[in-house]
Amino acid sequence: MKKASVLMIIGSLMVLSLFVFPMWNIMLGAPQYPEPLGINIYINGLQGQSEFDIQNIDGLNHYIGMKTLPKPEDMWEFTVFPIVALSMGLMGILVGILAFMDKLKPQWFLYWFVLMSILGVLGVYDFSQWLYDYGTDLDPNAIMKLQNPDGTPMKYNPPLFGHKKLLNFDAYSYPHIGGVLLWIGMMLTLASYFVGRQSCNYK
Template identity: 65%
Template sequence: MKKASIIMMVGPLFLLGLYIFPLWNIMLGAPQYPDPLGLNIHINGLKGVNEFDIQNIDGLNHYIGMHTLPKVEDMWEFGTFPTIIGIMVAIGVVIGILGYFNKVGYKWFWGWFVLMSILGLLGMYDFNEWLMDYGTNLDPNAIMKLTHPDGTPMTYKPPLLGHVKMLNFDVTSLPSTGAWLMFVGMMLTLTAGFWGWKNAKEQ
């Protein structure tokens, strides 16, 4: 159980990488931009991959009626997510310590994994809802009003995951370093639960 508990203590610490590295990345490539425009999504705000990427993205969006990219104060998530991650890291480490001293069993390790998975899925759902609003809630007075062949207004929702063609832009949305560190940490906690279960079974 001690080996499992040590793994449980280490796993949640990988989530601290979310305070340093971006969670998600969206890249926009087009012939007129030899260097693609990029957006890094952190748990506490948005940053351009390059210095002027956010300004350039907002400039492009203005023509087709999309809102400017939100600042920290515009989205409650940027203030709440860092707190949630900090609490989950602390809970995970405490569970690992209690497991080391045989105060809790391996089921607590799996319980942390399940709770973190639920929070992660809720975060993905919230992110997708933001993308939907961002790409479909357009300014009716936009300079360019583009429509599909059937006459319906064109929307510009970036993909939650993967690649899509929007006008002459190739838009790719993928997990970034922070997301992969979180994945590694969660897999470690799952492993800790497995080792704890195996140890309990042997005893």
Template identity: 70%
Template sequence: MKKASIVMIIGPLFLLGLYIFPLWNIMLGAPQYPDPLGLNIHINGLRGVSEFDIQNIDGLNHYIGMHTLPKVEDMWEFGTFPMVIGIMVAIGILIGVLGYFNTLSYKWFLGWFLLMSILGVLGMYDFNQWLVDYGTNLDPNAIMKLTNPDGTPMTYKPPLLGHVKMLNFDVTSLPASGAWFMFIGMMLTLAAAFFGWKSTKKP
């Protein structure tokens, strides 16, 4: 159980990478932009991949009626997510320490993993809802009002995951390094639960 507990202590520490590295990345490429425009989504705000990417994206969005990219104070998520991650890291480490001293069973390791998985799914759902609003809630007085072949207004929702063609832009949305840190940390906690379970099966 001590080996499993040490792995459990290490796993949540990987989530601290979310405070340094972006969670998600969206890239926009087009012939007029030899260097694609990029947006990094951090748990505490949005940042351009290059210095002027956010200004350039907002400038393009203005013509088709999309809102400007939100600042930290515009979204409650940017204040809440860092606190949630910090709490989950602290809880995970505490569970690992208590497991090391045989105060808790390996089932608590699995419980932490399941709770973090639920929070991750909820976070992705919230992120997708923001993308829907961002790409469909357009200014009716926009300079360019484009429609689909059936006459309905064109929407510009970026993909949650993967690639889509919007006008002459190739838009790609993928997990960034922070998401991979979180994935590794969660896999370590799942491994900790497995090691803990195996230790209980020894004669």
């Protein structure tokens, strides 16, 4: 049970890495951008891969009528997500410590994991909604109004995961260190449940 509790604590600590590393990364490369522009998505806001990337992406996007990329104050997510992540992380650590002291059973690890998974899925859903809105809610007076071959207006939402061609740009969207650590952390908490249950069975 001690081993499982330690896993739970480590896994929960890894959730807190979201406050240090970006969760997600979107890179935009084009012939005239041999060094691609990039957005790092942190839990509390967006930052350019290079210092002026956000400004430069906004500059390009104005041609197709996209809104400027949100500042932290423009989206409630950048306020709420940090609170949720911090709470869940601390709660996980607390659960781990209590279990270490044999005050809680390993089932609590699973409860935490399920709650975190639900919140995570909601977060990703919200993120994909924002991406879609960002790429499709275009200024009707945009400089360039492009259409698909079927006549529908072209959408510019970057992919949730993987590659997508957006006009002259190749967009790549993948988890960044924070997202990977979050995933590993959650797997550790799930593992801690099984490890903990096994050690309980031995007893």
